[in-house]
Amino acid sequence: xxxxxxxxxxxxxxxxxxxxxxxxxxxxxxxxxxxxxxxxxxxxxxxxxxxxxxxxxxxxxxxxxxxxxxxxxxxxxxxxxxxxxxxxxxxxxxxxxxxxxxxxxxxxxxxxxxxxxxxxxxxxxxxxxxxxxxxxxxxxxxxxxxxxxxxxxxxxxxxxxxxxxxxxxxxxxxxxxxxxxxxxxxxxxxxxxxxxxxxxxxxxxxxxxxxxxxxxxxxxxxxxxxxxxxxxxxxxxxxxxxxxxxxxxxxxxxxxxxxxxxxxxxxxxxxxxxxxxxxxxxxxxxxxxxxxxxxxxxxxxxxxxxxxxxxxxxxxxxxxxxxxxxxxxxxxxxxxxxxxxxxxxxxxxxxxxxxxxx
Numbered sequence: 332x333x334x335x336x337x338x339x340x341x342x343x344x345x346x347x348x349x350x351x352x353x354x355x356x357x358x359x360x361x362x363x364x365x366x367x368x369x370x371x372x373x374x375x376x377x378x379x380x381x382x383x384x385x386x387x388x389x390x391x392x393x394x395x396x397x398x399x400x401x402x403x404x405x406x407x408x409x410x411x412x413x414x415x416x417x418x419x420x421x422x423x424x425x426x427x428x429x430x431x432x433x434x435x436x437x438x439x440x441x442x443x444x445x446x447x448x449x450x451x452x453x454x455x456x457x458x459x460x461x462x463x464x465x466x467x468x469x470x471x472x473x474x475x476x477x478x479x480x481x482x483x484x485x486x487x488x489x490x491x492x493x494x495x496x497x498x499x500x501x502x503x504x505x506x507x508x509x510x511x512x513x514x515x516x517x518x519x520x521x522x523x524x525x526x527x528x529x530x531x532x533x534x535x536x537x538x539x540x541x542x543x544x545x546x547x548x549x550x551x552x553x554x555x556x557x558x559x560x561x562x563x564x565x566x567x568x569x570x571x572x573x574x575x576x577x578x579x580x581x582x583x584x585x586x587x588x589x590x591x592x593x594x595x596x597x598x599x600x601x602x603x604x605x606x607x608x609x610x611x612x613x614x615x616x617x618x619x620x621x622x623x624x625x626x627x628x629x630x631x632x633x634x635x636x637x638x639x640x641x642x643x644x645x646x647x648x649x650x651x652x653x654x655x656x657x658x659x660x661x662x663x664x665x666x667x668x669x670x671x672x673x674x675x676x677x678x679x680x681x682x683x684x685x686x687x688x689x
Contacts, residue, residue: 347437395485417437531545587613601676
C-alpha cells in the first residue's frame, strides 16, 4: 500500500498512485489470504480496459471516503475517479509474490474538489482497493487472487484487512456481521441491478423498460407540493358541487310548493319533507291536485219550463259530482286534523280518508 502524498503533502506530478503492492495479505475478518501478484494485476488492468471500452461515457471507478459507499446508512461522495490502471514491476527479477516498493497495481486518479482538498490538506494519506469475492480466483487453502477492481477509497487505515467485500481497510472483525451491510458479495453490476429493479417497482414499470421509458416516468413524477395542491382543488370542487346540488334541490322544492299550493297549507313542513325525501313527497302529492271543475252544460232553451217541485235537496256545492264531493270532504277534514292535532299533511290525509270512507 502506498501513500497518496509524500511527507510534504504533495501530490505526484504525473497523477499516478500505487493502489496495491505485490505480496500476500491476510484478511482476518474473512479468514482468507489475498494474493496480489503479476497475474492479479494484469487481469485487473484487462477487466478495467474492457469496462472502459464497452461504454462511451465511462466515468472511471469510484474513489470514496473510508469505503462509505459500501454502507447504505453512511453518506458517500466521490473523492475522485480512477481513469486508468496499469501494472508496474520495478524489479522484474524479484519474487513477484513478495512486497516490493514500487511494484504492483497503479491507478491514474482524477480528484474531485472535495477529494483534492482532503488529500492535499493531509486529512487522508492512503489508498485502499476494493474487490468482491465473486471477482476473485479461488486458489484453494483459503487463498484468493483478485482479478477485477471494484472501486477504492482514501483512508488512514490501509493494511488490507477489513469488512467484506475485501475493502482492505483495517476494522474490527465484528463489523463483518453488521446489519448495515446487507450483502458483501454483490458486485457493482449486481448492486446497480438491485437499484434499477427497486426503481422500476417504484415507478410501476415492467422489467424490460428501457432507459428512455424510465427517464420519462421519472420526469412525470408529480412533486408532493403539486399533489397537495391537486387534492385541495378536488376537495374545493366537491364542496362547490355539493353547494350547487343543495341550491338546486331548494329551488325545486319551492317550485313544487307553487305547483301544489292549492292542497298545501303548511308550506315549511312540506318543503322540509321534499328536501329530505323528494321521491316520496312527489309520490304522495301526485294525485292530490284539485280536479278542474266540470263545465256545466249549457241550458237547453228548447225544453219547456215547468213548475214542479224538484226532488233533489240543495247542498253547499250543487255542481260537485259524488266522487269529487268526497275528495273535498277528505281534504277539508285533513286540514282540520292538521290544525287541531298538529300532524303532517300526509298522516292527516290518510286519517281523514279512513274516517270518511267508513
